Amino acid sequence: MTLQRTLGLLAASLLASLPLAASAAPLALDVQGMIGRTNDADHTVYHLSEADLLKLPVHTITTSTTWTPKSTFAGPLLGDVLKLVDARADNVELRTIDDYSYTVSAREAEHYGAILAYSRDGVRLTVSNFGPLFLVYPRDAYPSELSGSVAEAKFVWLIKALVVK
Ligand SMILES: Nc1nc2c(c(=O)[nH]1)N[C@H]1C(S)=C(S)[C@@H](COP(=O)(O)O)O[C@H]1N2
């Protein structure tokens, strides 16, 4: 192999690895706890693949957040994911890749139409950019209710799993 070809291959493989590194966590979600529907061998978890998540009706929320300027987030309603798994309790613990965990009320999320956003302004969220899933509430529509440190804790990013309890 010529040196030129070797360098070319090396450059190609480096380039190919870049988008992978930027979105290393796949778009996927595990739901467990008090749910009536499961799809794993042990009947404990409902695993949603990227295809499952993209199949759900897409809802958008255009809002600024403490961390992002006004932009349009898109993804399924948290409520639709909970319906899919037949969730049987109101508390939903969100678990993240960075081991943050926060429990939100399904009823409250439904009230605000909170979404599990997988894109912002048409661009898929990556782990370095709030992805793979970011629970977004319409803050600009409810500025007094959805601002401040208590509300901010609900805007959970890097979500990998939900536990219904
Ligand atoms: N994945 C993830 N989401 C998160 C957090 C976190 O540590 N990890 N912190 C939460 C909390 S408690 C608050 S107040 C806000 C603000 O976090 P920040 O102070 O790191 O900006 O993000 C929320 N979402």
Ligand SMILES: [Mo]
């Ligand atoms: Mo917080």
